[in-house]
Amino acid sequence: xxxxxxxxxxxxxxxxxxxxxxxxxxxxxxxxxxxxxxxxxxxxxxxxxxxxxxxxxxxxxxxxxxxxxxxxxxxxxxxxxxxxxxxxxxxxxxxxxxxxxxxxxxxxxxxxxxxxxxxxxxxxxxxxxxxxxxxxxxxxxxxxxxxxxxxxx
Amino acid sequence: xxxxxxxxxxxxxxxxxxxxxxxxxxxxxxxxxxxxxxxxxxxxxxxxxxxxxxxxxxxxxxxxxxxxxxxxxxxxxxxxxxxxxxxxxxxxxxxxxxxxxxxxxxxxxxxxxxxxxxxxxxxxxxxxxxxxxxxxxxxxxxxxxxxxxxxxxxxxxxxxxxxxxxxxx
Numbered sequence: 001x002x003x004x005x006x007x008x009x010x011x012x013x014x015x016x017x018x019x020x021x022x023x024x025x026x027x028x029x030x031x032x033x034x035x036x037x038x039x040x041x042x043x044x045x046x047x048x049x050x051x052x053x054x055x056x057x058x059x060x061x062x063x064x065x066x067x068x069x070x071x072x073x074x075x076x077x078x079x080x081x082x083x084x085x086x087x088x089x090x091x092x093x094x095x096x097x098x099x100x101x102x103x104x105x106x107x108x109x110x111x112x113x114x115x116x117x118x119x120x121x122x123x124x125x126x127x128x129x130x131x132x133x134x135x136x137x138x139x140x141x142x143x144x145x146x147x148x149x150x151x152x153x
Numbered sequence: 154x155x156x157x158x159x160x161x162x163x164x165x166x167x168x169x170x171x172x173x174x175x176x177x178x179x180x181x182x183x184x185x186x187x188x189x190x191x192x193x194x195x196x197x198x199x200x201x202x203x204x205x206x207x208x209x210x211x212x213x214x215x216x217x218x219x220x221x222x223x224x225x226x227x228x229x230x231x232x233x234x235x236x237x238x239x240x241x242x243x244x245x246x247x248x249x250x251x252x253x254x255x256x257x258x259x260x261x262x263x264x265x266x267x268x269x270x271x272x273x274x275x276x277x278x279x280x281x282x283x284x285x286x287x288x289x290x291x292x293x294x295x296x297x298x299x300x301x302x303x304x305x306x307x308x309x310x311x312x313x314x315x316x317x318x319x320x321x322x
Contacts, residue, residue, distance in 0.1 A: 131299070134299060
């Protein structure tokens with residue numbers, strides 16, 4: 001009965017729902033992906049190296065690194081970048097090390113680690129918001145380096 | 154012959170239903186019994202009086218036509234009502250089209266929102282790793298939502314000539 005009484009309102013409601021779906025799908029398909037890469041130094045020392053003003057990593061990241069043995073993690077460098085859907089970006093995390101991040105379909109990404117210009121590792125996996133991918137390796141004096149790739153949005 | 158049977162014989166005689174032998178018996182009865190004659194006369198008068206009532210009721214139309222009308226009436230009651238031929242308004246047509254579209258839109262929207270919020274993807278469980286470093290390890294800490302790719306690179310000697318941590322910069 002309401003439909004008969006208010007056909008225009010009903011039609012507008014349907015059109016609004018379908019339109020919002022189209023807008024959402026369009027936005028989802030064309031949305032930029034925000035990533036953050038942190039170069040981190042893992043150590044049991046309570047302080048960063050002399051003369052370096054490294055800040056401890058945030059509590060959330062430290063919690064996600066609980067599988068590792070080190071007591072402290074200091075942020076050496078942080079790079080925030082945006083990736084258009086389906087595109088890739090190569091970011092330098094140090095003079096010798098680079099990361100290439102490529103958006104695959106869905107939440108999947110491909111991360112390639114380059115050392116001295118040569119491909120060292122290539123990882124393809126889902127990286128949803130909040131999840132981290134951590135290429136890393138041992139460093140002198142029982143320390144380690146970590147390149148934490150995190151999808152921010 | 155009892156009195157009752159005589160009365161029946163007289164009625165049958167009047168209706169012409171007796172055989173010749175029975176008819177002759179009835180004739181002889183009538184010759185000797187005046188009451189039988191009187192009864193026969195009464196039966197004849199009654200029969201003649203009822204002749205008009207036995208004439209069947211005549212329909213103003215033929216029997217076949219009468220029953221065919223009844224048949225058409227019955228069939229008309231059971232046949233479905235004819236569809237309305239009035240044109241459907243455009244709003245009703247559009248609504249008919251948009252109803253399923255809206256349902257699909259709502260479901261798809263919910264699926265999109267849930268997928269984006271939870272970050273679940275179809276390939277979450279599939280990790281493809283290709284490592285140039287043969288000594289590398291891959292470890293998934295699902296509770297911490299972290300994947301570690303532990304490499305021998307950069308090797309210790311790469312940083313050996315530099316201070317701790319300085320090699321990263």
